[in-house]
Amino acid sequence: MSDLKDKFAPLFQSRSIAIIGASSDRTKWGYIMLKHLVDGGFRGAIYPINTSGDEILGLKVYRTVADIPETPDLAVISVPAPAVLNVLKECIAKGTKAGLVITAGFAELGETGARMQREMVELARKAGMPLIGPNCNGFMSPWNKEYVQFPTFLVPAGRVAIIAQSGNVMDSLTRQVMLHGQGCSICVAIGNEAVLHFEDYLEYLGDDPHTSVIMCYIEGFKDGQRFLKIASEVSKKKPIVIVKGGKTRAGAIAAASHTAAVAGSDLIFDAACKQAGVIRVRSLDEMLNVSLAFLWQPLPKGRRLGIVTGGGGWGVMGADACAEMGFDVVKLPDETIRALDTLLPTWWNRGNPVDLVAGSKPDNIYKAVEQIMQCPSVDAMMFLSMVPMLKIRAFDLPTEADERAKFGEVLENAVIEAMEGLNKLVKKYNKPMVVATEQIFATNIEEARLPYLLGKHDLACYHMPHEAARVLLALADYARYRGALKPE
Amino acid sequence: MSDLKDKFAPLFQSRSIAIIGASSDRTKWGYIMLKHLVDGGFRGAIYPINTSGDEILGLKVYRTVADIPETPDLAVISVPAPAVLNVLKECIAKGTKAGLVITAGFAELGETGARMQREMVELARKAGMPLIGPNCNGFMSPWNKEYVQFPTFLVPAGRVAIIAQSGNVMDSLTRQVMLHGQGCSICVAIGNEAVLHFEDYLEYLGDDPHTSVIMCYIEGFKDGQRFLKIASEVSKKKPIVIVKGGKTRAGAIAAASHTAAVAGSDLIFDAACKQAGVIRVRSLDEMLNVSLAFLWQPLPKGRRLGIVTGGGGWGVMGADACAEMGFDVVKLPDETIRALDTLLPTWWNRGNPVDLVAGSKPDNIYKAVEQIMQCPSVDAMMFLSMVPMLKIRAFDLPTEADERAKFGEVLENAVIEAMEGLNKLVKKYNKPMVVATEQIFATNIEEARLPYLLGKHDLACYHMPHEAARVLLALADYARYRGALKPE
CATH class of the missing domain: 3.40.50.720 (NAD(P)-binding Rossmann-like Domain)
Known part of the structure; x- marks a missing residue:
């Protein structure tokens, strides 16, 4: 090495x-x-x-x-x-x-x-x-302040590595990492791979002390067997998240004219990823969500899930998304139900998802979430639609435009505070928790700033339940490869 | 009626x-x-x-x-x-x-x-x-300035109707319509449907002159047969786009405690949607993209697709996404290739996707797109990674912070101008064209404002190729129901 x-x-x-x-x-x-x-x-x-x-x-x-x-x-x-x-x-x-x-x-x-x-x-x-x-269009090595690149932005030093068989995909990913408040260890657009191959970069990054997670965009391998061998080893140390271009015949033809890559069978690639502990995702946005989550989420010990929701419809969509990804939305034990009875209004649904009906007090919500986090039959949590948790109510909303502008900061702080409150429980119980919410009081400007502000605190809110569920699935799949997951 | x-x-x-x-x-x-x-x-x-x-x-x-x-x-x-x-x-x-x-x-x-x-x-x-x-949490009838609702925003009058068996889903959707520069005809959270049922609202909106597209969030029907009958009729007049909650057992349990809805078999529902010409989507973000596209995109006559890309990797991902959704990324006829030869640098890839390699001039890009739009073997187009089309170059980027702030408007105008240029071709050839792009020069603030600004012009840029492909699929599926599509 x-x-x-x-x-x-x-x-x-x-x-x-x-x-x-x-x-x-x-x-x-x-x-x-x-x-x-x-x-x-x-x-x-x-x-x-x-x-x-x-x-x-x-x-x-x-x-x-x-x-x-x-x-x-x-x-x-x-x-x-x-x-x-x-x-x-x-x-x-x-x-x-x-x-x-x-x-x-x-x-x-x-x-x-x-x-x-x-x-x-x-x-x-x-x-x-x-x-x-x-x-290719160059690379960035931010820890060495070395930006030999075409993109017009200088990503700060951080923990995400990017290897891409496409310059513009590298640009997109690097920029998204920045907009999510994080930084990169190495970003490299590897072009035609005449001498250094994808596998070489992967092997190197496996031992790079600055790199905690490796994002890859690939269209084909020079040496599939070598990829499998190296990826299996690197995956034991840090997660590898991959988007594969050229899955279909149309995509493969495009890949051939792009980087002269020969795209192999998609099914074989899928099986190889599973075997090598590589997290395969379908798109760049999924790659970003999943990869950043590896920076701060603990790995789950199993696939048994608790869901808390600030809105009924979100709870239904969240339960669907998690069940489709193989999670068990468990029946909460009587003991937990009794504990929740003391915290939630009498008309709460007594099920999982726990529906935070009107009247739930913000402080009690944290306590309710904690009851579920500490429940031995729950391995991970999803929190949806966090509006009832914010220390802002519909009637606090200013109506004048200049007051509204100042309110943006109040709202952002309220979201960060709520997320940090939940994150304390993540740390305390060492179980992952993903959050998806509609930022119901936010303008598009505040909504755009939030991923950056949250990312600065190693936190994320997803837009949609299925995005949060996809992150949980990646954590669970990786936990299985690392042997942290109980046998199914 | x-x-x-x-x-x-x-x-x-x-x-x-x-x-x-x-x-x-x-x-x-x-x-x-x-x-x-x-x-x-x-x-x-x-x-x-x-x-x-x-x-x-x-x-x-x-x-x-x-x-x-x-x-x-x-x-x-x-x-x-x-x-x-x-x-x-x-x-x-x-x-x-x-x-x-x-x-x-x-x-x-x-x-x-x-x-x-x-x-x-x-x-x-x-x-x-x-x-x-x-x-339930009320309704909005913006054309009548009638806001009898809980949400803290007043959506402007527009062409999108929303029927939701969930108040917070209605809120999310309504707000997203606003943030995308559009307005609503009717938004209604229908609650337990004691008297008026989902089917009644659907039937009414089918003839509502302000409504051009109907977004629905449902968990179960009071009368499935009646839904099928009414949806089949309404679909002949305007598109119905549906997210169904309670697809899985976990989701169905959640739905029962949410709105007392009994969720039926998901496979049967899927078949019913196809039969009734209803566009079923998997999530609220998909629903938004698809529904708004119906407001401004013409329906395709077939599933043969041309792709133009400003970046190789995006082209590969776009071709994959379209092929996976059943589109035929056609071989362009020799005549079109020859026409493109006169417009693009000599080293262009002569394939589909057309890769706009470095050196492509913005004006020639429109001409190249027009060559493909007018090609009789192309029914629809996808345009990816529009950076080469913007009248802004990496070297125009200001480095001072205050200059950067002013530049935001320049960038936004450049994107709108480029999108309007493409949209002229959509109108001229009456073929749909979807765009997905990384807004490579944009801050998160500009990126957040763009959907609103574009929406005001009846335009949209998607973040990811698969989102754009999903929109194309909805247009093609609806075209088939309306009989506009050639038999397969």
Whole structure:
């Protein structure tokens, strides 16, 4: 493993970077990447390379790699495709330790490109040079303040790693992580995987101390068996969450023209994921919800569920969603029912879901939830429609526009306070609890800010019960792989 | 049908309303409903009734219904359950034409409640009085400025009707319609359906001139056969979109304690929906996307699809989602490929999805989309990841915070302009086109405002390809029912 760490160090812990194809034209990648590297506060040396010389963003421009006064750790290559191989040779001659080839026009574009790509692989292999790409839009290594990327945002350092066989999917995911108040350890768009393959990144991230969960977008594997072997090992240490593109024939055709990936049988892939403890999700939004939950939710010991709902319809939808995902919405024991009798209005439904009928007092709601959390026949909880828990009532709502604006903050704080109250019980009983709610008093602005504010506190409210249920399922599936779940 | 219109007129086109159980206590429903009625600008007479007399919100309070100087069209009853029957008798004696019973504690709470509910039905039937509820949280009839409801927002008048066997689901849906820039014709939480049943509302809305699409949340039917018959007729005129709660055993148990509904077999319900042309969706967010699309998208003539994507990964996910939903991502004819050759950079992928590789010019993108729209072997389109189409580039992004704030509006306008450009082609070729995009340059605030701003223009961008594909499927399924789709 320490070999692997050494191999990736000049990439993700680079101390000096040459940007070959650097440009002063603001519309070119050679400018944008340089700007992001500077804006991100990279602490090592930056060497823009451009045959015209001069200066870009206050940095001295060198005409060739050979002219750089030291040997750079990393060469970022963003010159037209026909020039890439020569540049790569120059970098190898200079002793550059690692490479990132942004340029497209290789295996994804037919035989001429494929031939160039094969030569690229030969050169890099012979030099023992780890190489990202070609045909990718870079990577971010925020803990090293290293942003060698196209996207126009600098994700903060955090615990989520992203490996994507698609630059725009990497961008989407990275941005969503930010909008949910979290940060990334490594985000990498791996392009055509000429030299470094998906499996290499996965293996490396398995031992990366900053990474707690790994999000993957893949369309096909260079070596399926190796993926299975590495994923099985990494899954023992941290969750891997995957979206697979090219599931259908139409998708597979699209994938072939996108990254030259050959998408295999979807059923086989599904079985392989189960065997390797990989959490497979159907879409990027599901991936985000599930992955972030792994950062803060404990794993359930079983699939027996308690549900509390602030609205009848939400309770029904929540029970449906959980039952469809294989959870047992248990009959609460008499003892728990009796305890709830002392906390809820006399006309409560005495069932599971527990319906918080009108008249339920916020403080009593926490106590009711605690009764269910401590119940030995409950492994996990779902909380729905949290309106009755907020220390805001319909009659507190201001009617004047300027008062309404100030009220936004009051509402946000009330939601955070309620979520933190529930989270205390999660910590105390070490059982997961997912929350889905309609933010009934919120404007769209407040609703948009909440995921960010909650994420900052390692919390999440989902919009819909089925989203929350999907998160619970991922936790339970992963618990089974890790052996934390009781046998079914 | 005109009988039906007459029957519902005192409810949804009421000219005078008595609120029985009116209160000056801001925490009581009897205050909140009165306030909403006043705030909403109801133009008819409002009569608060309360044994204490006096004045509320500047309105004279009467001690009993009998004291009101005229016969009110509608009596809203919000007194404790044991008093409801007597109040109802007084209303009938007064000649009140219709009723809304907010109060809970009837059939959903066991035999005592059920007995009271049966008596309520007898009284109302004998008097020929249409009655909403009991155990509901009111309705909104925005075209009549009539807000007799608990929710704290007044939805504007619009084209979406909502019928929900759950007050909080009605609230969620109504609010989401507002946040998406649209309005409602009628929103009604139908509670226990003692007198008026789900089927009655559906039949009425089928002929309501303000209603273009009907959203329904249901847990069970009083009369499944009648639902089937009415739904089949209404579907011929306008789409019905349904979420069914109580699909699973756990959900059905929850539904029984919620609205005393008996949930039937889910498979039978699914078959019934197909037969009756009802669009069944799995969740409220799906319901919203699908229903609003019916307001502005033409119906497709078949299931042959063209996809254009601004990002490779999005194209793959889009093709997968569409293929999974039964669409044929067609091979584009040579003629179309040749036309696209003149518009896109030479290295474009010459397939479907059409991948808008780097270098595609915004104006040419519209022309490329038009080539596909006019292609006779394409019935509908999906457009993904619209970034290359925006008249904003990564290098235009301001770096100062105050400039960034102003930029939000620039970005929003760019998205609206791009969407309107695509929508022109929808109108010109009368084929549907759905868009899913990552708003890559947007903050969460701008992202939150966009659905509202777009909705105001009868437009929508979805977050994820699978959401857009789901909308296409609904359009195609409904087209088949309406006979607009070619036989498969």
